[in-house]
Amino acid sequence: MRKDAGSAIYQLVRRGQAETQRDIEAETGLSRGTATQRISELIAAGLLIEGPTRASGGGRPARGFLVNPHYRNVVGVDLGESQGRACLFDLSGAKLDQQVFALDLRADPGVTLDRVEDAVAMLDVSAMRSAPIAAVGLSVPAPLDVASGRVAMPSVMYGWENLDIRQALGARIGLPVAVDNDVNLLCLAEQRLNWPNCRNFAFIKIGTGIGCGIMVGGRLMRGASGTAGDLGHIQHGLQPAPLCRCGKEGCTEAHAAGWALARDLRGLGFDCQDARDVMALWLRGEPEALAALNRGSRVLGKVAADLVAMVNPQVLVIGGQLARAGEAMLAGVRELIYQRCLPLATQQLVIALAAETDDLGVLGAACLAMDEIEV
């Protein structure tokens, strides 16, 4: 930190928090001379490139800087429950190539790590690669104690509890590795992509399950043991209180998650196994599916209102499979938030849908990897 003003500058630009030399001087507190010198060094070294100049307000327009997308590449890996995906990105977040592989999280972790290692090796020899791979980010579908690098039990990742994933994978592929849980990384990707200047941010994923990532002061809030944002298992007093996957009754998930809506729709005679099926029924215009989404939306709205009351984010983004229902899903969330929260908390609150892309998870993992790049 002391050693490297250049690193601080690079990180600011990379995160979109500074675009011009003036921004950089203001954000870092560096003097003009130092900023000038370091910036030109970064450009000479190929880390930064000149971007478009900012609009002028009567004076010389400010020169904009961008990260050189082709200085390095990174790999983002998303481990799903039955499939893994490793994508190669340049530093602008553009996807260059990908590898998909089957996996079984209940099997020996070593097998899964083999798959990841293979996928990274394939990407390393990809024709699309534009620069050396500098780091790998990994998204896992389980709560993670980032301090120890271990998944928390119980989760879908049986047998992983004693493995320091970061270290184990790093030793295999010989690159810096960063790991976090999937929802945190969706949150990170959405913030970096679409809300780079928002420092108090929340992302709720409503798909088969329900989870949430929270950013405070521009950083992911992981909590003391890595479980912050666990609103899927906040319990409601609603009757009847259906049994949840976690063994408790009346959790948010048991009312509103994809698996719960699918369960309800099956009860009405539909063939509906998961969140994807729920959305298919909704797309077909089945009124029962819309009704289920509306009900789910309002239950989600309750915890979203709790979240807004407690965390007071500036932007709240709803993502995940069920968020593709758009306003059908936002309506209840908006309703409950505006009904229940202080005007002061909601006045400036933006409630939005996530970018419609399947790559958000791997992109988040890639963002994490980019944070690992030493300059």
Added chain:
Amino acid sequence: MRKDAGSAIYQLVRRGQAETQRDIEAETGLSRGTATQRISELIAAGLLIEGPTRASGGGRPARGFLVNPHYRNVVGVDLGESQGRACLFDLSGAKLDQQVFALDLRADPGVTLDRVEDAVAMLDVSAMRSAPIAAVGLSVPAPLDVASGRVAMPSVMYGWENLDIRQALGARIGLPVAVDNDVNLLCLAEQRLNWPNCRNFAFIKIGTGIGCGIMVGGRLMRGASGTAGDLGHIQHGLQPAPLCRCGKEGCTEAHAAGWALARDLRGLGFDCQDARDVMALWLRGEPEALAALNRGSRVLGKVAADLVAMVNPQVLVIGGQLARAGEAMLAGVRELIYQRCLPLATQQLVIALAAETDDLGVLGAACLAMDEIEV
């Protein structure tokens, strides 16, 4: 920041995050030479003093450092609804003197600021003063947008909405002023006093009202507009849902706050106006009061569980008038948290009572003031 390694060192020691030179080197990243030099300068300037040496583990014991309590004094001011209190502190947090004054927050803010100004002036000539007053911290019983220095409407502070309190008071007394709301400052005081190494901390105040302060990464989480931690008005599905002071129904406060318990006890024929009366009945051993506290405790437990699920603090402290009931108040909170939250979130969670002191509010204000001291 760049200019002053000494300042960084001083702040670390002041906050209890570093006690020895080794700690300081590790926390700041400074080199040994710089640390040695800056520390001796700080001692020469009277900012730090030598404390007791740490226990040795087979080698030379580390020299401990403390802030010199008598380098400066600060004033913490707590504005209550009918009374204000300004206390003079040294930098160890020892209270040296105090001034109490009547006030009416519904009156012209100028009158109140006059009172505060007078109180500070009195403390400045107090015989107990051990050093020049360096800054003033102010606790206000209303949500505050720290960015603009203004209280949020609606609140008990009618007529204050267009006043930048920090600036207005600073102009009057000619000292740096910091302002925050009361619950945040209780949280800050409790953390600094009793949990200096805890960086993910939460404090719930249950008195006449209910509020909460949250610290993430060692800093108060104020949220985008200063309303973070508003769990007093999270609504529950419990029936009947009593009308709350805020106009909504079924809020946490309407079930569990001091005013609500007093309302219930009045309904049972007791003469009970506020939290203090509730505690008096409890101390007298009235079973109805204990029952009310138990009910309140379990409602509070629900939002506390929500808080733990969302924020995952390492330490949760319960304070305020009703917390003097001790286990009677903690029981329900513990019960609901352990029942509802993930084991991972509760395994290492400490749930404790706040220090039993009326000075926590002014001490929090003083802590805020200490943060304003330029070194």
Added chain:
DNA sequence: CGTCTTTTGTATAATATTGCACAAAACTAG
């Protein structure tokens, strides 16, 4: 075209910090 404004570049002396090597101090354990 000149004037104004804003942004950037450069030079310089004064400070501040790092990394390293070596030494000394102050303990514990046996």
Added chain:
DNA sequence: CTAGTTTTGTGCAATATTATACAAAAGACG
């Protein structure tokens, strides 16, 4: 007492940063 461990102090050359002042660049505006 001796050997080992941990912590602290010091000196020095190489870097890094600041503050400041002045100059130049690049646009808007009339």
